[in-house]
Amino acid sequence: xxxxxxxxxxxxxxxxxxxxxxxxxxxxxxxxxxxxxxxxxxxxxxxxxxxxxxxxxxxxxxxxxxxxxxxxxxxxxxxxxxxxxxxxxxxxxxxxxxxxxxxxxxxxxxxxxxxxxxxxxxxxxxxxxxxxxxxxxxxxxxxxxxxxxxxxxxxxxxxxxxxxxxxxxxxxxxxxxxxxxxxxxxxxxxxxxxxxxxxxxxxxxxxxxxxxxxxxx
Amino acid sequence: xxxxxxxxxxxxxxxxxxxxxxxxxxxxxxxxxxxxxxxxxxxxxxxxxxxxxxxxxxxxxxxxxxxxxxxxxxxxxxxxxxxxxxxxxxxxxxxxxxxxxxxxxxxxxxxxxxxxxxxxxxxxxxxxxxxxxxxxxxxx
Numbered sequence: 198x199x200x201x202x203x204x205x206x207x208x209x210x211x212x213x214x215x216x217x218x219x220x221x222x223x224x225x226x227x228x229x230x231x232x233x234x235x236x237x238x239x240x241x242x243x244x245x246x247x248x249x250x251x252x253x254x255x256x257x258x259x260x261x262x263x264x265x266x267x268x269x270x271x272x273x274x275x276x277x278x279x280x281x282x283x284x285x286x287x288x289x290x291x292x293x294x295x296x297x298x299x300x301x302x303x304x305x306x307x308x309x310x311x312x313x314x315x316x317x318x319x320x321x322x323x324x325x326x327x328x329x330x331x332x333x334x335x336x337x338x339x340x341x342x343x344x345x346x347x348x349x350x351x352x353x354x355x356x357x358x359x360x361x362x363x364x365x366x367x368x369x370x371x372x373x374x375x376x377x378x379x380x381x382x383x384x385x386x387x388x389x390x391x392x393x394x395x396x397x398x399x400x401x402x403x404x405x406x407x408x409x410x411x412x413x414x
Numbered sequence: 415x416x417x418x419x420x421x422x423x424x425x426x427x428x429x430x431x432x433x434x435x436x437x438x439x440x441x442x443x444x445x446x447x448x449x450x451x452x453x454x455x456x457x458x459x460x461x462x463x464x465x466x467x468x469x470x471x472x473x474x475x476x477x478x479x480x481x482x483x484x485x486x487x488x489x490x491x492x493x494x495x496x497x498x499x500x501x502x503x504x505x506x507x508x509x510x511x512x513x514x515x516x517x518x519x520x521x522x523x524x525x526x527x528x529x530x531x532x533x534x535x536x537x538x539x540x541x542x543x544x545x546x547x548x549x550x551x552x553x554x
Contacts, residue, residue: 198460198549198550198551198552199549199550199551199552200463200547200548200549200550201459201547201548201549201550202545202546202547203451203455203545203546203547203548204544204545205447205451205543205544205545205546206542206543206544207447207451207542207543208541208542209440209443209444209447209467209541209542209543210440210443210541211443212443212446213443282417283417283419284417284419285419285420286419286420288420290438290439291435291436292436292439294439297419300419301417301419304417304419305417322436322474323435323436323439323474325474326436326440326473326474327436327439347521348521348522349521351520351521351523352472352473352474354521355472355523383531384521384522384523384524384531385521385522385523386523386531387523387524387530387531387532387533388531388532
């Protein structure tokens with residue numbers, strides 16, 4: 198039996214990219230800004246989102262797509278803020294892909310000029326691999342996780358347009374070295390802004406909101 | 415009232431339903447592409463031996479996970495029994511400050527000469543099916 202070697206050159210992210218591109222088109226037509234919030238389970242993504250929505254008041258309308266493996270807990274929390282929200286369940290997958298986000302976004306009751314936040318499945322690795330059509334990825338790292346995470350998970354910190362250091366009210370109880378953490382972020386992504394935020398005290402939330410508004414398409 | 419969308423598993427085989435690794439998602443694309451490419455070939459090859467995929471180092475792909483995913487996902491397909499070969503491309507960058515060009519060793523993305531972070535990553539994002547090694551009838 199002879200063998201033959203055939204050159205193909207076929208892009209493998211094509212399917213996901215196709216849906217991400219359709220989402221970008223949809224966002225453009227409806228003048229929406231979409232952010233992709235990525236961080237570990239328990240890093241405070243949902244609480245941060247609640248804070249941002251409350252801080253925004255009438256400055257901007259938010260709507261939310263909540264990504265989780267199971268349960269509608271997070272969407273129930275966000276729904277109490279009286280903003281449009283959908284829960285996306287991945288059935289075991291560790292990240293959101295562009296197709297699911299695209300369909301959910303089209304069903305979401307967004308208003309023109311508003312900001313859609315997609316809270317990805319809690320995970321520092323896989324979500325960073327998948328473009329879902331967002332304008333910016335935001336990496337959320339809580340100070341209880343250790344300052345070296347930017348070096349351990351470089352893809353996310355390289356790809357993101359902002360880093361949030363959350364739970365800073367806990368710093369007095371921890372040995373977390375903020376300056377060291379900022380330097381690790383700089384080594385991976387020199388120009389990315391870093392926001393120190395406490396959802397408990399509200400410190401840093403306004404600065405983060407101002408940045409979010411600056412991303413607007 | 416909360417709407418919710420559940421990921422459709424219609425396109426996933428029951429063997430992989432609920433397996434939580436991004437390698438599986440990426441590998442689904444590889445298998446689909448390889449099957450389609452093999453079916454397009456005329457004359458149709460007897461079998462696929464090897465699929466070679468080029469992967470940039472920026473993708474966090476673990477070869478063992480990918481090979482396991484490939485083995486599971488190709489079962490009951492026309493390319494069952496074939497092997498997956500990964501060819502990794504290093505991350506190369508160009509410094510916008512001093513003009514240095516060279517390879518970057520993650521996780522640090524700084525210029526190899528002046529240590530500036532203002533660099534442009536030029537390779538490392540690749541992810542494509544490059545070659546298929548197929549068995550053909552020797553008499554043809």
